Amino acid sequence: MDNKRGQWGSNFGFLMAAVGSAVGLGNIWGFPYKMGKTGGFAFLLIYLALVLLVGIIVMLGELALGRKTGKGVMGTYLEFSKKYSWLGYMSVISGFLILSFYSVLGGMVLRYAVGYFLQLIGLDGFAGQGTGFFGYLLYDYKGILLFYALFMIITVLIVMGGIEKGIERFSSIAMPALFCILVFVIIYVAIQPGAIDGYKFMFMPDLSVFSDPQIGFFGVFKAAAGQMFFSLSLGMGCMMTYGSYLSKNEHLQRNSIIIPFADSIVAVMAGMAVMPACAAFGVEYNRGPGLLFASMQTVFDNMGGFGTVVGFLFYFLVLIAAITSSISILEVCTAFQIDKDMAKGKEPNRKKVSLIYAAIIFVFGLPVALDALGSGNALIKAPYELLGFEYKGPGFAMWNDCWLDLYDLIAEGILMPIGALVMSVLIGWVWKTTIIKDECEKSGDKFKAYKYYDFCFKFVVPVIMAFIFYAQLVDFFG
Ligand code: PHE
Numbered sequence: 001m002d003n004k005r006g007q008w009g010s011n012f013g014f015l016m017a018a019v020g021s022a023v024g025l026g027n028i029w030g031f032p033y034k035m036g037k038t039g040g041f042a043f044l045l046i047y048l049a050l051v052l053l054v055g056i057i058v059m060l061g062e063l064a065l066g067r068k069t070g071k072g073v074m075g076t077y078l079e080f081s082k083k084y085s086w087l088g089y090m091s092v093i094s095g096f097l098i099l100s101f102y103s104v105l106g107g108m109v110l111r112y113a114v115g116y117f118l119q120l121i122g123l124d125g126f127a128g129q130g131t132g133f134f135g136y137l138l139y140d141y142k143g144i145l146l147f148y149a150l151f152m153i154i155t156v157l158i159v160m161g162g163i164e165k166g167i168e169r170f171s172s173i174a175m176p177a178l179f180c181i182l183v184f185v186i187i188y189v190a191i192q193p194g195a196i197d198g199y200k201f202m203f204m205p206d207l208s209v210f211s212d213p214q215i216g217f218f219g220v221f222k223a224a225a226g227q228m229f230f231s232l233s234l235g236m237g238c239m240m241t242y243g244s245y246l247s248k249n250e251h252l253q254r255n256s257i258i259i260p261f262a263d264s265i266v267a268v269m270a271g272m273a274v275m276p277a278c279a280a281f282g283v284e285y286n287r288g289p290g291l292l293f294a295s296m297q298t299v300f301d302n303m304g305g306f307g308t309v310v311g312f313l314f315y316f317l318v319l320i321a322a323i324t325s326s327i328s329i330l331e332v333c334t335a336f337q338i339d340k341d342m343a344k345g346k347e348p349n350r351k352k353v354s355l356i357y358a359a360i361i362f363v364f365g366l367p368v369a370l371d372a373l374g375s376g377n378a379l380i381k382a383p384y385e386l387l388g389f390e391y392k393g394p395g396f397a398m399w400n401d402c403w404l405d406l407y408d409l410i411a412e413g414i415l416m417p418i419g420a421l422v423m424s425v426l427i428g429w430v431w432k433t434t435i436i437k438d439e440c441e442k443s444g445d446k447f448k449a450y451k452y453y454d455f456c457f458k459f460v461v462p463v464i465m466a467f468i469f470y471a472q473l474v475d476f477f478g
Helices: 011-022 025-037 041-069 073-080 082-120 130-139 141-160 163-190 196-203 216-231 238-243 252-280 289-302 307-343 350-364 366-370 383-387 403-430 434-441 450-477
Strands: none
Touching (some): 011 238, 025 252, 041 073, 041 216, 041 434, 082 141, 082 307, 130 141, 216 450, 238 307, 350 366
16 A cells, blocks of 8 residues: 555554544434434334445445445545546545534534633633523524634544544544543433433334324435444545555455444443433424424523533534544545555645635635524525525425525435445445455455345445435425
8 A cells, every 4th residue: 555645553543533533413412303203212223234234234235335446435436447436526525514514513512612721721612692592593694604714624524633643643532531521411311300311312113203103214225324324434445545545454344333333332322421411301302403402491590500511521422523524534635645646646735725715615615604604694505595495484405495404415325325325336346346356355364254245235225325316306205
């Protein structure tokens, strides 16, 4: 492998970075709130089944292809044929869309962490608004822009540092810290009276949501599938890019199981922090972005004096999770350009490339930062007004009136499933699964359960993916 691209220093470092990419707002905010909306236990069940049948398979596919070619997502597809360049572009565009809304949310998390920090040292961190701060922040455009920019700057500084000295070093400290804080928050929440209802909601076998006409099996399935892709950072070349920095000695198959396993554990743990906390203080679970901000702030406020400490720790934890994910998304774009420059024989300039991409993505994210998350009367008009769709009403689909949801729908709902679907079909039918097996066996380990993987690449993943994609289309076009 060319050292100009960089390489992970150790398998532990790689795992921390990859698990860091996977564990993010998707786990701590998305998972509990989607679970809250779609029936708790039923969602958990389908989610875990999808991780086993699809997540682990696609994860291995991405890691193996990336390591085989030693290139990012575009470089990897081009290595096979020029005609696949559209797959590379799709992935980079997903990265643009996701990072732009992700960083706006990350900025808000940073704002809350700073707010609680100020409270800790005896100042008013929430502009005199108390638990009403979320409604205030949405329209405080200067504040949002400032924290959005700060979050993006933190992201780019780490990526500029490179693979081993930037991303790996940060993740190797941040991820264990995140885990410890999460355990502490879970324990503290568990001793609050009334917390038990939250666990019941998560773990009591209850499948009644399947007969709910509004949601049904289909609704739960769709929510769980989108969540799985997003949460495992799959379908947009992120794991391919991270795989390209892995040494041939590492055990790919084992890594491809550890990452989804760790991600799912953290998602369930995040649920065990958020849901019982909401249950204990009578706050609704299913409040969208508000869950992470307005609801949790209400929870910490009601915990009494120690609530400020727990609140600070909680937002600090979410901030770490968000940063280790945002750097992986920016890395997809950075590697895209670095590979392109190197193919032309140019000396790659990581610092310059990541800075330029971050700046462009920042501009992309401005509508998300300035539309008050679709709450109306904002600085920037809603997508349906600006792009001239027919307004289908707020109950129909949020992408009508919220830029974040529109970006998310295009990336998580369309581009990522297509990316994963096409990749599995290519692996299963065109290139054949032996390329994955051969790459995995380069470390000297025997590839286990080849028949299972072969079957999943060929049939299970494509069928499930096509189904998800169909469901998204139905949603999109009504
Ligand atoms: N997996 C991250 C999360 O759960 C988000 C992400 C998506 C990161 C795609 C990288 C690529 O928050």
